[in-house]
Structure formats: structure tokens, C-alpha cells
Amino acid sequence: MNFAGFLLTQCLNALSQASILFFIASGLTLIFGIMRIVNFAHGALFMLGAYAGYTAVTVTGSFTLALVFAPLVTGLVGMAFERAFLSRLYVRGDGGAYLMVTFGLAVIMGEAIRLIWGPQPQGVPTPDMLRGVVFLLNQPFPYYRFFLIAIGAAAAIGLWQFLERTRAGLLIRAVSQNAEMVHALGTNVEYVRTGVFGLGCAMAAIGGVLAAPLVTAYLGMGSNVIIDAFVIVIIGGMGSFLGSIIGSLLVAFVQVFGAYYFPNLALAIMYLLMLLILVVRPGGLLGKEE
Amino acid sequence: MRFAYGLAIAVVGACLVPLVSPNYMLTIIIEALIWGIFAMSLDLLVGYTRLYSFGHVAAYGLGAYSSALLLLHFHMPLPFAIILAVVISSLIATPIAWVCTRTHGVSFAMLTLAFAQLGYAMLYRFKEFTGGSNGLAGIPRPAGPFGIELFQHKVGYFYLVVFCLFGSYLLCRSLVNSPFGSVLAGIRENEAKTRALGYNTRAYKRAIVIASYGFGSLAGALYAPFAGFASPELFFWLISGKVLIMVIVGGAGTLIGPIIGGIFFIFLENQLAEITDLWPLIFGSVFIAFVMLAPQGIWGLVTSTLNRRRAPAGAGPDPEDVSGASA
Numbered sequence: 001m002n003f004a005g006f007l008l009t010q011c012l013n014a015l016s017q018a019s020i021l022f023f024i025a026s027g028l029t030l031i032f033g034i035m036r037i038v039n040f041a042h043g044a045l046f047m048l049g050a051y052a053g054y055t056a057v058t059v060t061g062s063f064t065l066a067l068v069f070a071p072l073v074t075g076l077v078g079m080a081f082e083r084a085f086l087s088r089l090y091v092r093g094d095g096g097a098y099l100m101v102t103f104g105l106a107v108i109m110g111e112a113i114r115l116i117w118g119p120q121p122q123g124v125p126t127p128d129m130l131r132g133v134v135f136l137l138n139q140p141f142p143y144y145r146f147f148l149i150a151i152g153a154a155a156a157i158g159l160w161q162f163l164e165r166t167r168a169g170l171l172i173r174a175v176s177q178n179a180e181m182v183h184a185l186g187t188n189v190e191y192v193r194t195g196v197f198g199l200g201c202a203m204a205a206i207g208g209v210l211a212a213p214l215v216t217a218y219l220g221m222g223s224n225v226i227i228d229a230f231v232i233v234i235i236g237g238m239g240s241f242l243g244s245i246i247g248s249l250l251v252a253f254v255q256v257f258g259a260y261y262f263p264n265l266a267l268a269i270m271y272l273l274m275l276l277i278l279v280v281r282p283g284g285l286l287g288k289e290e
Numbered sequence: 291m292r293f294a295y296g297l298a299i300a301v302v303g304a305c306l307v308p309l310v311s312p313n314y315m316l317t318i319i320i321e322a323l324i325w326g327i328f329a330m331s332l333d334l335l336v337g338y339t340r341l342y343s344f345g346h347v348a349a350y351g352l353g354a355y356s357s358a359l360l361l362l363h364f365h366m367p368l369p370f371a372i373i374l375a376v377v378i379s380s381l382i383a384t385p386i387a388w389v390c391t392r393t394h395g396v397s398f399a400m401l402t403l404a405f406a407q408l409g410y411a412m413l414y415r416f417k418e419f420t421g422g423s424n425g426l427a428g429i430p431r432p433a434g435p436f437g438i439e440l441f442q443h444k445v446g447y448f449y450l451v452v453f454c455l456f457g458s459y460l461l462c463r464s465l466v467n468s469p470f471g472s473v474l475a476g477i478r479e480n481e482a483k484t485r486a487l488g489y490n491t492r493a494y495k496r497a498i499v500i501a502s503y504g505f506g507s508l509a510g511a512l513y514a515p516f517a518g519f520a521s522p523e524l525f526f527w528l529i530s531g532k533v534l535i536m537v538i539v540g541g542a543g544t545l546i547g548p549i550i551g552g553i554f555f556i557f558l559e560n561q562l563a564e565i566t567d568l569w570p571l572i573f574g575s576v577f578i579a580f581v582m583l584a585p586q587g588i589w590g591l592v593t594s595t596l597n598r599r600r601a602p603a604g605a606g607p608d609p610e611d612v613s614g615a616s617a
Contacts, residue, residue, distance in 0.1 A: 267414065
């Protein structure tokens with residue numbers, strides 16, 4: 001067997017996996033960093049993104065339009081939810097209440113999606129341009145996964161630059177450090193929160209659209225992915241953007257190589273890694289201990 | 291005195307249930323009571339210490355698999371197997387509690403979730419032992435001790451579950467009303483202050499996590515022999531969310547509330563699932579409504595209404611109204 005080729009394709013596989021995970025985890029960590037909300041519904045929003053993407057592809061036939069339409073819809077759903085429910089809980093200052101309300105939303109959305117799109121999985125075809133495979137050291141590797149790596153890297157850099165360089169990014173970072181002070185300086189913190197929640201949900205939806213050609217849009221994809229996303233965010237440190245990138249990479253590599261070398265232990269390794277990190281650093285790799 | 295009357299009425303009422311209930315209903319009733327125990331065990335953490343566990347299914351699964359394995363391999367009398375399963379589960383919970391209580395708040399929730407998922411993964415790792423995705427089937431309910439055959443019948447099993455429910459309720463009640471319980475309340479209200487008063491809060495949290503897992507595993511240990519099988523479903527993380535919903539809707543911090551919540555939800559689920567498939571939609575909406583509008587839950591609403599009526603007119607404002615919130 002061609003070991004170098006195998007290693008290369010597996011690494012690329014892991015990178016493309018990390019890219020999808022990053023779209024979910026970065027939204028989750030952004031929302032937590034600004035609002036101290038652990039969004040349990042993030043997996044369900046990822047699933048909504050995949051289904052909305054499916055509809056967009058079947059109606060318009062364009063994958064690019066799906067990548068615009070799905071995050072738009074999901075972001076609006078997220079913002080509406082934040083305005084209607086979460087914003088009323090800020091005064092209570094009880095982290096548990098957020099967890100429970102978003103859990104309720106996850107249950108409702110899972111059911112609503114089943115009612116709208118039906119129980120059977122909906123396949124999304126790989127866009128024509130990205131079909132086919134390329135041979136790397138005699139190992140086949142799909143173009144689509146290259147596309148995933150590229151778009152993941154682009155999003156990571158773009159989001160980072162957005163947070164670091166723009167005025168909106170500055171506001172977001174300021175709110176995450178001291179919301180009261182930002183409020184006192186005359187900025188409407190409520191808008192920032194709603195915007196960030198919508199942005200996080202839209203990111204998850206992009207992840208859903210990107211994952212759909214690989215795994216189809218199916219019920220339960222949300223609950224599978226939310227656990228991975230939690231693990232990533234905890235490993236990286238809750239609220240840390242860079243941490244979510246590192247966490248996505250770590251988890252993706254552990255998943256891909258674990259599934260190959262220790263098929264029996266693949267699930268357990270991820271949790272053991274997380275427990276180990278938490279015992280050494282209770283706040284995660286780049287997080288602050290609360 | 292009021293408490294003694296209430297308890298006596300509840301016990302007598304529960305004992306009369308098998309006489310009036312049709313046989314098929316008894317299955318649902320037993321399951322509902324088991325869930326009542328499970329929800330109550332989580333209330334020790336959520337309601338009394340404000341530690342939100344999102345992995346309480348681990349307690350249930352541990353209890354279920356321990357009792358299943360004990361009964362399958364050692365064929366011991368049922369009550370012994372259940373007691374031993376609780377002991378084993380509590381021992382396994384000890385290191386879990388040690389790690390989890392290093393954190394609090396959201397991290398605590400996520401850590402408990404991680405442990406539950408680790409347990410779920412382990413079921414597949416040790417297939418030859420746990421049966422993997424097939425689970426363990428054909429769990430016997432051996433007779434004894436002393437040749438008692440009562441628990442082999444459904445009615446007898448019902449009485450066993452009722453006994454466990456009331457027994458663990460009384461134990462939990464005396465626990466939260468003891469000085470130990472007062473320290474827990476201190477941790478719930480302000481952990482830093484409690485630590486400053488000289489209490490080793492981590493040790494208290496460890497103890498209550500182990501106790502909560504112990505009572506939770508009792509529910510699991512009762513369920514597996516009753517159903518006759520144990521499958522990875524009993525370790526699935528959505529159960530943790532479901533039981534948390536029962537605690538909140540029933541009324542966190544009241545013990546009775548979560549028991550009622552658990553029983554209520556299992557009944558509703560069984561009744562509604564037959565007539566409508568919108569069940570999860572209703573379930574989720576009711577849950578959000580309670581968290582938003584009535585965080586004190588069903589039992590909290592009931593007791594506050596009763597207390598208000600009991601208080602004589604003109605005896606000064608209700609202690610709960612001091613904030614002026616409910617004018």
C-alpha cells in the first residue's frame with residue numbers, strides 16, 4: 001500500500017472535516033463569548049441550514065445560491081428567537097435558563113423540520129463544477145473536499161479579519177469584555193447581541209449546506225454534530241475564536257485517524273482528549289477559567 | 291403534621307392503584323414512577339445546588355446496565371441486585387464527581403455531558419460485555435430473598451417501585467433539610483460566600499453529585515429488570531434533556547415537583563403519542579413557556595397559591611411579594 005499517499009489523503013480528509021466543524025463551532029463560541037449563552041439549538045440550526053440548502057438547490061439548481069439563501073433564512077430564524085425569548089432572560093442572569101430555552105428550541109425545530117421536509121433523508125448533489133476526483137500519489141481524492149478546505153480557510157481568515165479590523169468587530173470584542181461599559185458609551189448592546197446571534201446561526205447554516213452533499217440532509221444530523229461542536233468549544237476554550245479553530249482541527253484529526261487506527265475507540269478518544277484537557281486546564285486550551 | 295397526613299394519603303392512594311388500574315396501564319404507571327425517582331434525583335443538583343447536569347442519563351444508564359449484568363451473570367435475588375447496582379454506580383460516580391466539581395455553571399453542564407457520552411461510547415467499545423448496539427436482552431427477575439416470588443409479577447413489582455419512590459423521597463427530603471442541605475443552599479445562592487464562611491464547598495458538591503447519581507442509578511436499576519432489556523438507548527444524551535425538562539416543569543427545588551413532572555410527562559407522552567405526532571412540538575413549547583413564565587414550575591405554582599390563600603388577610607405582605615414583582 002502507498003503509505004505516503006494514504007497519509008496525505010487522510011490529512012486532507014481531516015482538514016475538510018475540520019472546515020465543516022469550524023463553521024459550527026465558531027458560531028457557538030462567538031455567541032458564548034458575547035452573550036454567555038450556550039446555544040443548544042446550534043445543531044438544529046445547522047440541520048435547518050442543510051434542509052434550506054436542499055430546497056434552494058432543488059428550486060434554483062444553484063449551489064452558490066443555496067450558500068446565500070440558507071444562512072439568510074437561518075440567521076433570521078435565530079435573530080427572531082433571540083429577540084422573542086433570549087433577550088427577555090438577560091435580566092435573570094442564569095446560565096441554566098439559556099441552556100434550557102435553547103434545548104426547547106432544538107426539540108421544536110427538529111420536529112418542525114420533520115413536518116416540513118418529511119422523515120426521509122434529502123440528498124443534495126455535489127455541484128457539477130466540483131464533481132470528480134483527483135489522484136494524489138495514486139490515491140483518489142474528491143475535488144469537493146478541496147473546496148471545503150478552501151472555503152473553511154477563507155471563512156476563518158475572513159471572520160478573524162472582521163473581528164480584528166472592522167468597527168463592528170471592535171464592538172463585538174468590546175461587548176464580550178464589558179457590555180455595561182459599551183452600553184454606557186452610547187452603543188445599543190442589544191443590537192450587537194442580536195446581530196452576533198444571527199451571525200453565529202448563519203455560520204452554522206453554511207456548515208449545514210456544505211455538509212449536505214457528503215452526508216445528505218437527514219433528521220438527527222443536528223444532534224450528532226452539536227456534541228462534536230461542544231467538545232471543540234470546550235477543548236479550545238469557551239468564547240475563544242482561535243480556540244475554536246484549534247479545537248476543530250484537533251477533533252477532526254482525532255476522528256479521521258481514530259476511525260482508521262482504533263475503530264472501536266474512535267468515539268471514546270475524543271471525549272478522553274476533552275477530559276484530559278479539562279483536568280489540566282479547566283477553562284480549555286485558550287479560555288479563561290470562569 | 292400536614293406533611294404526615296399528605297404522605298399517608300399518598301402512600302395509601304398509591305397502594306390502591308393496582309386494584310383499580312387495568313393491567314396494561316400498570317406498565318405505564320410503573321415506568322412513570324421510575325421516571326419520578328429519576329427526576330427527583332436530578333433535582334438534588336438542579337434545584338438544591340444549582341448545578342445543571344446535562345449528563346444525568348449516565349446515572350440512569352449505569353444503574354440499568356449494572357443491575358442487568360448482575361442479574362444475567364450472578365442470578366442473585368432482585369432486591370440485592372438493585373442495591374448492589376446502586377452501590378457500584380455510586381462508586382463509578384465518585385471519580386466523575388471529583389472531576390466535574392472542579393468547575394461550575396456551563397462547564398459543569400458540559401463535563402457531565404462528556405462523561406455521559408463517554409459511557410455511551412464505552413457501551414460500543416466493550417461489545418462482548420454490554421452487547422453493543424443490541425444491548426442486553428432477557429434479563430431475568432429471580433425469586434428471593436427467602437423464596438419471595440412477589441417481584442416476578444407486575445403488581446409485586448409495582449409495590450417495589452412504590453417502596454423505592456417513597457423511600458428515596460424521604461431520604462432526599464431529610465438530606466436537604468439537614469445542616470448538609472443548608473450548606474448546599476448556601477452554595478446555590480453564593481458559593482464564594484459559603485467558602486468564605488469556612489465550608490469546603492467542593493467536598494459538599496462532590497457529595498451531592500454522588501448522592502444524585504446514586505438515586506438516579508436506582509431508577510435505572512429498577513427499569514432494566516422491569517423492561518427485561520438494557521440498550522444503548524438508556525445512555526442516549528437526549529434523555530438527559532428530557533429529565534431536566536421534567537425537573538423544571540415540575541418545579542425545581544421541591545423534590546415533589548420533579549416526581550410529579552416525571553409521572554405527568556410519561557403519561558402525557560403515552561397518551562399523546564397515540565393521538566398526535568406533534569408531541570415533541572407541544573413538549574418543547576410547554577418547556578420554553580415554563581422556563582420563560584413560570585420558572586418555579588407546577589409545584590411551585592401550586593404551593594404559592596395555597597400559601598397565599600392560607601395567609602390571613604392583613605397579616606402583612608407575603609414574603610415572596612417583598613420584591614414587589616407580583617403586585
